[in-house]
Amino acid sequence: MRRCKLGNLYKMLALMVLTLLFASCASGPSVKRTDVDETIDLSGRWNDTDSRLVAEEMILDCLERPWLERYQTSHPGKAPTVIVATVKNRSHEHINTQVFIKNLERALINSGRVQFVASKDERVELREEKADQQYGFTSRETQKSISREVGADYMLQGSINTIKDEIKGKYVILYQVNLELIELETHLKKWIGQKEIKKYVKRSRFTF
Amino acid sequence: MSGRDLMKITIKTYQCLNRRLAFLVLLAVAGLLLTSLSGCAGPRKVYSTVDELNAQGEFILARNYVEEHAKDYGKRNRLLYLLDRGMFAFSTGEFREAIASFTEAEELMSELYTISLSQEATTFVVNDNAAPYRGEDFESVMVNLFLALSYANLSEIDEALVEARKVDSKLTAINLQYAENEENAYREDPFIRLLMGILYEMGQTSTDLNDAYISYSKALQGYDSEYQRFGVSFPEPLVENFLSVASFMGRAELRTVQQRFPSYRFASQADRKEMAEVYVLHLSGRTPIKQENIIVVPTPDGQVVKVAFPSYEKIPGRIAGARLHALPELGKQQFVADFSVGEPIGGIAIENLQNRRVRIYAKTLARVTAKYLAVRKAQREAADQFGGWAGLLTKVTGDILIFVSEQADLRSWRTLPEEILISKVTLPPGSYQLWAECLDASGRFVEKVELGRRELKAGDKILMQFRTTE
Numbered sequence: 316m317r318r319c320k321l322g323n324l325y326k327m328l329a330l331m332v333l334t335l336l337f338a339s340c341a342s343g344p345s346v347k348r349t350d351v352d353e354t355i356d357l358s359g360r361w362n363d364t365d366s367r368l369v370a371e372e373m374i375l376d377c378l379e380r381p382w383l384e385r386y387q388t389s390h391p392g393k394a395p396t397v398i399v400a401t402v403k404n405r406s407h408e409h410i411n412t413q414v415f416i417k418n419l420e421r422a423l424i425n426s427g428r429v430q431f432v433a434s435k436d437e438r439v440e441l442r443e444e445k446a447d448q449q450y451g452f453t454s455r456e457t458q459k460s461i462s463r464e465v466g467a468d469y470m471l472q473g474s475i476n477t478i479k480d481e482i483k484g485k486y487v488i489l490y491q492v493n494l495e496l497i498e499l500e501t502h503l504k505k506w507i508g509q510k511e512i513k514k515y516v517k518r519s520r521f522t523f
Numbered sequence: 524m525s526g527r528d529l530m531k532i533t534i535k536t537y538q539c540l541n542r543r544l545a546f547l548v549l550l551a552v553a554g555l556l557l558t559s560l561s562g563c564a565g566p567r568k569v570y571s572t573v574d575e576l577n578a579q580g581e582f583i584l585a586r587n588y589v590e591e592h593a594k595d596y597g598k599r600n601r602l603l604y605l606l607d608r609g610m611f612a613f614s615t616g617e618f619r620e621a622i623a624s625f626t627e628a629e630e631l632m633s634e635l636y637t638i639s640l641s642q643e644a645t646t647f648v649v650n651d652n653a654a655p656y657r658g659e660d661f662e663s664v665m666v667n668l669f670l671a672l673s674y675a676n677l678s679e680i681d682e683a684l685v686e687a688r689k690v691d692s693k694l695t696a697i698n699l700q701y702a703e704n705e706e707n708a709y710r711e712d713p714f715i716r717l718l719m720g721i722l723y724e725m726g727q728t729s730t731d732l733n734d735a736y737i738s739y740s741k742a743l744q745g746y747d748s749e750y751q752r753f754g755v756s757f758p759e760p761l762v763e764n765f766l767s768v769a770s771f772m773g774r775a776e777l778r779t780v781q782q783r784f785p786s787y788r789f790a791s792q793a794d795r796k797e798m799a800e801v802y803v804l805h806l807s808g809r810t811p812i813k814q815e816n817i818i819v820v821p822t823p824d825g826q827v828v829k830v831a832f833p834s835y836e837k838i839p840g841r842i843a844g845a846r847l848h849a850l851p852e853l854g855k856q857q858f859v860a861d862f863s864v865g866e867p868i869g870g871i872a873i874e875n876l877q878n879r880r881v882r883i884y885a886k887t888l889a890r891v892t893a894k895y896l897a898v899r900k901a902q903r904e905a906a907d908q909f910g911g912w913a914g915l916l917t918k919v920t921g922d923i924l925i926f927v928s929e930q931a932d933l934r935s936w937r938t939l940p941e942e943i944l945i946s947k948v949t950l951p952p953g954s955y956q957l958w959a960e961c962l963d964a965s966g967r968f969v970e971k972v973e974l975g976r977r978e979l980k981a982g983d984k985i986l987m988q989f990r991t992t993e
Contacts, residue, residue: 481693483699521639
């Protein structure tokens with residue numbers, strides 16, 4: 316009788332067991348807290364970092380331009396009142412423009428050089444609250460009057476545009492963010508800002 | 524580990540154990556392989572019910588069934604699960620759900636662009652079902668089409684336009700894959716261009732109208748150059764809209780389009796703003812499904828091996844056309860418009876497979892030959908070492924494995940319609956009852972589909988759809 320080589324049988328059984336183990340193993344998600352300012356690019360799409368950096372840079376540019384100085388000269392001691400209106404998404408991606416608008420508002424407020432009024436939707440809610448205060452449930456001393464809203468001097472409007480050049484597996488995308496500051500009284504454009512971000516995204520064709 | 528390696532180990536085991544035990548081990552190995560191969564069949568089991576519910580138009584039940592049997596699709600067919608789920612959610616008007624499924628499907632398609640070499644290698648050993656389903660090019664574009672339609676149904680036109688721009692970019696990328704003189708390739712989709720033009724027009728700004736002009740222009744070129752081979756001419760709304768947008772663009776643009784359609788009447792942009800436009804899509808029938816074609820090929824030693832290829836089989840439908848009706852609440856004049864075929868999905872699917880036929884044949888034959896040679900070698904080795912009985916056992920087991928493992932890849936997005944038809948009706952502002960009458964090939968009435976009551980304002984552009992699977 317030939318010598319038994321049971322090693323082969325063990326090998327085969329071990330392989331089967333390992334295969335089953337690998338197949339049944341499912342690891343849970345790993346979570347790591349990161350700084351909100353940390354840049355993390357995963358998909359190459361427009362992300363929170365793009366939104367924040369573009370907003371900060373553009374508002375910085377906006378506040379350094381002559382329109383502000385001219386306003387302050389003609390209105391001594393008064394900060395211009397700005398309203399952030401719509402930022403239209405004209406890109407290839409579903410971008411939550413509200414995040415960008417909030418970044419713009421934050422950068423504007425933090426500059427301390429302008430004041431700005433609540434948005435159209437926010438005003439509706441505020442007016443409902445003020446109307447509710449008039450029903451007699453709110454003490455007269457704390458009641459807010461209904462005709463003391465501050466009208467905006469300028470409106471900030473904009474759009475996010477993209478140009479995408481794509482072939483299978485890779486693309487170059489240019490994000491162009493345009494912002495315009497328009498004087499409400501005259502409809503004159505007082506500032507036009509533009510910021511561009513270009514990304515090259517490549518997906519490898521093969522992996523092991 | 525390949526089947527051949529397992530066979531070798533089994534033969535060696537045979538050497539060290541008694542024959543009865545070795546035979547049992549061999550059977551166990553074969554059983555294990557057969558079990559794993561049955562998983563390669565993909566969602567065939569799920570589809571018997573899904574197809575039935577789809578044919579009956581029971582989209583809610585179908586969606587619930589798909590969700591309950593998500594795991595039965597298998598990991599490799601996650602994309603098919605998402606596409607089916609999205610399609611049924613869309614058909615039942617659950618557009619948020621449809622968006623969630625189609626968005627995930629689009630991301631998965633993008634991820635699957637990266638091919639796993641280890642998984643791909645198994646397709647040369649087992650069969651093509653061993654690789655994850657990545658979707659065809661036209662299916663990838665259809666995902667964006669249904670995303671755009673879902674957003675449009677939710678009146679989120681900006682989001683629908685994002686999908687329009689993605690389609691534009693995707694089609695350009697697809698187009699670049701083919702040489703200019705390469706025929707019968709899915710390189711352009713004029714119907715989707717037409718729909719994107721309609722969506723751009725909903726944007727109303729001059730930039731949007733410019734984009735609409737480009738989309739209509741590409742749609743017309745596509746119908747001329749690409750879709751004639753499917754027997755599809757440009758749908759009526761395309762010419763009407765193209766002329767109107769061209770008149771907005773300028774005299775030169777209008778002259779160019781009018782040279783092609785000299786006597787065609789159209790409304791200017793200003794006139795169109797006084798009226799409401801209702802576009803209705805009819806998602807008709809069920810797209811062809813893949814069937815397995817088996818060829819038995821004789822081998823040099825007088826035996827035969829099975830070779831399996833996929834081919835499409837059309838699903839005959841009773842409904843061949845439809846007519847759109849709009850009845851105003853005030854007034855008796857009924858508005859009627861015909862549907863015309865815009866997107867021959869079934870034709871595109873069949874042609875797509877035809878284009879890949881040579882590649883599929885070559886790969887299948889190479890794989891079957893390799894398996895055959897491996898089994899014969901193992902048979903000789905077993906016979907030399909352990910005698911004729913072991914050789915015969917190896918041959919029989921190997922042949923069974925070849926027979927069972929050779930399965931054609933029958934996967935496709937089979938819940939798509941056979942074709943999409945489009946109709947447009949222009950109405951004065953007011954309240955309307957809308958419905959469609961479906962007709963058979965002889966123009967006889969088959970069924971009425973209620974589209975509900977709509978309040979239409981001047982300048983409204985509304986996109987709706989209904990689905991029939993009969």
